[in-house]
Amino acid sequence: MLTLQTPATSKPVPSFRLGLTGGIGSGKSTVAQRLAERGAAVIDADQISRSLTAAGGAALPAIAQQFGADLIQADGALNRARMRELVFAQADARQKLEAIVHPLIAEQTQARVRQAISEGCRLIVHDIPLLVESGHWCSQLDAVLVVDCRESTQIERVMARSGLSREAVQAIIAAQASREQRQAAADWLLYNDEAMSLEALHAYTDQIAAWFGL
Missing domain, CATH: 1.10.720 (Transcription Termination Factor Rho, Rna-binding Domain; Chain A, Domain 1)
Known part of the structure; x- marks a missing residue:
């Protein structure tokens, strides 16, 4: 599910700077890769x-x-x-x-x-895992896209891909901003939980790219 709030500007501006963030296991990197494929310049912190x-x-x-x-x-x-x-x-x-x-x-x-x-380039994407935690990015961005999912989904995804224990993943999540803090910072919220297929995630990401004419 993609929720669009009112971004910092109602229309795309030349070289729009979009902050992209999300907790570990949210699917943020998949979204970044898709935006890059559509022609965005992705800057990975x-x-x-x-x-x-x-x-x-x-x-x-x-x-x-x-x-x-x-x-x-x-x-x-x-x-x-x-x-x-x-x-x-x-x-x-x-x-x-x-x-x-x-x-x-x-x-x-x-x-x-x-x-x-x-x-x-019409869209510059700043891929920043700790965007909310850093506190100094807002003035440099035109809008923020948060990729979100339930904590239980984060844990299962990270355990499956990395082999880390449940406790280790929970410790990483605890050290990051909460879901509520990221949601509060979002202009656009892309909800990527376990029911979301890769094809659907790409389709929602393509909607964002299309807003910039990509």
């Missing part, structure tokens, strides 16, 4: 973050200086497992890491936005 901490990534020198060179693996990439342990063990480690990574993500995001605008 997680993908940018991963590239910054891959071998040769721009964030690595500052991370090594802040946390120690032992956080960098032999292949030159960030040791993600050790960083996760550090973030859990030290209360301020997450803030220090975000202070390094977030400005670089913003810099690369803006570069990709400028490129999409120069290419005349």
Whole structure:
């Protein structure tokens, strides 16, 4: 089911910036992929973050200086497992890491936005898993699309695809914004629960793309 509230503008504007978010297992990535297939420029915040901490990534020198060179693996990439342990063990480690990574993500995001605008792209989709949690995106977006489903559906989907335990998935969900918080932030709400087929999800996503002439 697709619910359309009144977006920030009643008609598509050149290079409309749409925030896309949803809890783990909601189907957000499937929606992003479909929008990309229809011609949207999809900017994936997680993908940018991963590239910054891959071998040769721009964030690595500052991370090594802040946390120690032992956080960098032999292949030159960030040791993600050790960083996760550090973030859990030290209360301020997450803030220090975000202070390094977030400005670089913003810099690369803006570069990709400028490129999409120069290419005349009608729809720029910002794929941001923690859009609601971040609190600073609203001023940069024209509207927000939330992909939503019940928590029980999230758990079953993530367990099936990742092999994580129910408790592990529940912990991830608990660390994210609640469904109610995401729904409150939504201009458009796409309800993608277990009864929704992939074909139906694509059809609803195509309705959104069509609104932009894609």
